Amino acid sequence: MVFKPLLIRETKALLKNPGFILTLILLPLFYTGLGLSINVGIRQSMPQFTGLVGVVDNDNTSFSKWFISVLNNTLNGRIYYVDKEDIYASDYPVIVEIPRGFSSEAFNSTPDLIVYSRVNGFSIASIGAASSAISQGYFTEAYRMALATYRGRVNPGLFNASLNVANRIIYGGREIDYIVANSATTIGFLSSLVVSIMMAFTIGFATQISAMEKSEKAFELLLAQPVRRSSIALAKILASMIASLIMGLVYFASLIILFASSLQVSTAPPTGFVSPQATYQALDILRNTTLYTILTTILGMLLAGGVGTLIGGLVSDERTAGIIVAPLIMIFFGISIVIEFIGITPSIASALVSGAALILIPSLASISILLGATSYIYLSLIVSALEIIALIVAIIKLYNSEIIVTGLQIGLRRRE
Numbered sequence: 001m002v003f004k005p006l007l008i009r010e011t012k013a014l015l016k017n018p019g020f021i022l023t024l025i026l027l028p029l030f031y032t033g034l035g036l037s038i039n040v041g042i043r044q045s046m047p048q049f050t051g052l053v054g055v056v057d058n059d060n061t062s063f064s065k066w067f068i069s070v071l072n073n074t075l076n077g078r079i080y081y082v083d084k085e086d087i088y089a090s091d092y093p094v095i096v097e098i099p100r101g102f103s104s105e106a107f108n109s110t111p112d113l114i115v116y117s118r119v120n121g122f123s124i125a126s127i128g129a130a131s132s133a134i135s136q137g138y139f140t141e142a143y144r145m146a147l148a149t150y151r152g153r154v155n156p157g158l159f160n161a162s163l164n165v166a167n168r169i170i171y172g173g174r175e176i177d178y179i180v181a182n183s184a185t186t187i188g189f190l191s192s193l194v195v196s197i198m199m200a201f202t203i204g205f206a207t208q209i210s211a212m213e214k215s216e217k218a219f220e221l222l223l224a225q226p227v228r229r230s231s232i233a234l235a236k237i238l239a240s241m242i243a244s245l246i247m248g249l250v251y252f253a254s255l256i257i258l259f260a261s262s263l264q265v266s267t268a269p270p271t272g273f274v275s276p277q278a279t280y281q282a283l284d285i286l287r288n289t290t291l292y293t294i295l296t297t298i299l300g301m302l303l304a305g306g307v308g309t310l311i312g313g314l315v316s317d318e319r320t321a322g323i324i325v326a327p328l329i330m331i332f333f334g335i336s337i338v339i340e341f342i343g344i345t346p347s348i349a350s351a352l353v354s355g356a357a358l359i360l361i362p363s364l365a366s367i368s369i370l371l372g373a374t375s376y377i378y379l380s381l382i383v384s385a386l387e388i389i390a391l392i393v394a395i396i397k398l399y400n401s402e403i404i405v406t407g408l409q410i411g412l413r414r415r416e
Contacts, residue, residue: 054082054092063103066150071096071142088173093118095170096139106147110162113139117178118170122367123343127169127178127185139165176370177275183282184289184370189340191293191362194252196336198297199304199359200329201247206240206308211321229399234392236312237305244301285369292365292377299384300358304332306391313398335359351376355383 053075057064072079080092087095097114105111119126143163167178308325315321336359344350344360346368354360361384365377 052080052092053078054086054090054095055079056082056084056087056095056097058084058100059098059102061103063106063146063150064098067098067102067143067146070146070149071139074138074142074145087116088170088175091118106143106161110164111143112164112166113143114166114168115139116168116170116175119181120171121343121345122171122181122185122188122370124185124189124340126343127182139163171371177278177281179278180281180285180370184285184366185340187286187289188344188363188366189336191289191296191366192336192339192359193333194293195297195300195362196332196359197251198244198248199300200332201244201251202240202301202304203308203311203325203328203332205243205247206236206305207312207321207325208308209236209240210309210312211315230396233309233313233395233399236309237302237392237395240305240308241301244305281370285366288369289362289366293362295381296358296361296365296384299381299388302388303358303384303391306388306395310391310395310398313395332359339363346371346373346376348376348379351379352383355380356387358384358387 055068055071057068068079082090082092082095084097086092087097095116095118097116099112099114102111102113140163144161147161169176169178169181171181307328311324312321315324335357339360340363344354344363344367346364350360350364354364361377361380364380368374368376
């Protein structure tokens with residue numbers, strides 16, 4: 001057989017595979033849904049710094065009023081006076097609080113300014129929007145202009161004056177340090193990504209073990225051995241987990257080496273001020289989320305190994321197995337990414353969804369620890385454990401059936 005007919009034959013066999021056709025249909029639908037979800041998350045966070053800005057003037061001096069006037073011009077007339085009680089109860093997306101002694105410190109040292117940002121959830125989009133005003137320098141720019149032009153006298157030397165801007169997050173009527181909220185969101189995202197990577201490794205290895213044995217005609221010999229079929233299934237799951245752990249260690253060690261060798265260590269002194277309490281809270285979230293991530297990774301590898309073993313037992317050849325597993329791996333990564341744009345709020349519903357998806361548990365854990373609502377973490381872990389038990393029962397039943405020998409015949413029937 002010459003090369004061209006062989007190429008045509010192999011290509012037709014691949015394109016006619018139902019798994020390949022189903023993947024072509026489901027992938028665009030899935031990622032369209034992901035894109036719409038990300039778009040919703042970004043749009044929900046955008047009004048935070050495009051709406052009205054409330055100001056609480058606790059200093060109530062001529063300079064603080066002049067600063068507010070300059071800030072109002074900087075923000076195109078979006079400044080409105082509010083009371084102290086409005087910080088937690090009003091609908092203003094952003095409130096600026098000028099503390100007492102602001103004017104005296106402005107002319108003698110570096111004054112403080114507190115910015116409260118209201119968020120409806122914790123995501124990269126919402127937390128990022130909460131700091132956009134500071135990153136763009138609105139408040140510092142207005143302060144320097146007010147200081148340099150106070151009482152009609154222009155002092156160019158004051159255009160480089162410093163201002164300490166403390167950012168706070170308002171969620172559910174409570175105040176949270178921005179550093180802590182940002183740390184919890186970032187830790188949750190990275191932890192969920194780690195779980196998705198390990199699950200992707202495991203489902204690939206688990207599917208490959210059974211599918212390759214079937215292609216090599218070694219699977220029937222294995223089933224003929226004097227050993228329980230349930231033990232064979234569990235051995236395949238554990239073997240795929242061990243292989244994934246080895247691959248994961250090498251993968252993440254390589255990433256560490258990559259970043260360590262490519263990033264330059266800055267010798268410049270740190271800018272800004274982070275309170276010891278915020279540092280302690282961030283470290284506590286990191287420590288506890290890491291523990292939950294380790295547990296979730298183990299559960300996730302069990303689930304992925306079970307799914308891979310189930311797929312490998314159902315399909316009749318290695319090609320179909322690969323076609324089915326590839327989109328599942330993409331879904332793992334897609335879920336871990338989209339949740340960071342739409343955010344996650346601790347609740348019974350989010351705990352049930354996180355437990356079923358499993359990849360979301362680290363994100364739920366970091367935010368639950370931040371808000372002191374750890375009961376939702378336990379609920380999600382229970383759901384995951386029940387899901388894994390049900391999957392293992394299904395795998396054992398499959399391995400005790402005749403389908404495990406021939407595979408599920410999903411090929412398209414050829415015309416005679």
